Amino acid sequence: MSDPRPALADGPIYLDYNATTPVDPRVVEAMLPYLTTWFGNPSSGHHYGQAPGAALARARDQVAALLGGCDGRIVFTGSGSEADNLALRGAVLASGMDRPHVIVPRTEHPAVLETCRALQRLHGVDVTYLPVDGEGLVAPNTLAAALTPRTVLVSVMAANNETGSLQPVEELARVAHAHGALVHCDAAQAAGKIPVDVAALGVDLATVAGHKMYAPKGIGALYLRSGLTLEPLIYGGGQEHRLRSGTENVALAVALGTAAELAAGELVAGSQDRLRGLRDRLHTRLERALPGRVLLNGPPEPRLPNTLNISIIGTLGHDLLTAVPGIAASTGSACHSGSHQPSPVLRAMGLDTGRSLAALRLSLGRWTTESDVERAADLVTTTVHTHLDAAHTRA
Template structure:
């Protein structure tokens, strides 16, 4: 794929926080502009002004479906964010199962239907999930749902055997993220989903960080629900999507006018959805034309450059192989990540998830991996993207190393 013109100027700091959010690709902006002006109609309208918006939403639905290998656009539900998609997946499935049980209609999955009458439904997550999943689980726990949080190993990965041991006759859903947003660790989702499926349990994965960076196919993964987010794919913020496999029981959290197959009320954000669709199309092209390999090369060059400038002080956090190609999480011995980035004005990066920004505490992800406080506090999350160059990599390494050396006591 031929990348569009960079949105950065020569005077800007080097952007190394693509995991936090991505710039909106100019080609995506061009695709959405007509739906902010000429094609302003409501896609649910029966008159002519609604035709172009309705067709555009349908096209975007198909584009997102194609990127993740879904059978059709009918399995894509557009939302206002990844957080909303996660809540719809987790709370929506639990609501559907509990409603069916209360109405005596029988449960939609073998696991959910077994056990004694009136037994509390059970949800399984893992301890380093995105805050949206953790919050959804907390809401459900307060509403009478049993929640099990699985541990991770020192690479941040869940053992399928631990999931198998956690499943109960009352387990309804398992939700485990595809790739961690801090370390890039890619979970063995196909094995985990197979374990759940063998027990008749539904499976959701938050794939916000992985879709568009590595090939993602819902059938190969074996998942029933999957979250995708626009602003991680060079689309604007404020638009996400949930893949819902046909036949999966799910109930609306925000019913309204029947939009999105009745699962998400409210007039669609047509311009945002069009942008999301175009971003998905471009991401598919990028996957087909060596995008992941280019990201991996730049990421590895950055790690080598840091090691050369700071010999013996750089330690990789997370797995070396099973991780996203654009993500480098390292701890620099004898430094605090937050202080390094505060002083390195030439680099825009983060110490961890943007969802935890502003806290001066060790990353919960790294501490769950068994790291001591000093190593966790020395961590930097560096992520490259569509417009990162080899010169940028050199500038990132030089800016970080200079600040580390300057603050050495």
């Protein structure tokens, strides 16, 4: 396996792969020629456009293969967030429905939730924000009860970025399609970590983000089922199936395509089993060292194999991570002007404020090792006992 050094060589243990991933050196190698030798416009008919044009087509095929070999269209975007915007805005504005209705769970990524709020504000769209259960999951009967004759789109993520919970997308898609609604799936956290087959899931649109699977930031993609019509997000020369005009960034498209091919190969080789074993080892080590204090947030299964979201009772997540500079991870809270607030995802799941503010998201990835897991467990445990518990006793 390629070595990501020096990216991770001298820094803290990286347990924040759900936030972003190091760029795989094989991805860098693949994209570099399109920043130098093969610089041409892929739409040009002459010599200099031929190699970039062929590379762009190959990258589309590689992304499609990661999504189950889909026969729809792959549209390259500037990010996963842009792909979400194109899917939601594009479907709603192309629907022709008077006062269209959209349904999304409350635990969706902000790229989906904020797009919905903009559609409400700017276009008079009705939006239903579905509740989730204590594990962050949407029940199909809850979706069925919210559907109306005006529902044009249901958007539901494949995997939650904070808890790793996997939504029953296939069941939800069947319910939505029975009522004539389209289904968009934000698969940014799932693609490359678990198999994602858009045909088997029955979704009409799906989002992929490059920097979640070892490609650079600044590249994403949207899958569209064949025959689907969207309103363009960017108008101009008609690139990207006339949905996102502007000369394509071939180097970044190649990077995403290469990352998708590498991820597909690792899934076949069982990479998810390795990560699941390391994740569970970390969880077990912490539970044994801190008996009765480690609570899992989200379902044990179905869950992303790399994601562990826990609350350690008697701590604050941000204080704990500040006291452990040897680990780079995320908390279950958001900081606004120095004040920490519970994560909206954990709040929607019904977790109380104390448990939400104690949450840690520990997400593993391609270069996480057994020694990383052992060392991280030791650092967290020692810090809880010697710093946080001691400070609480003195107080």
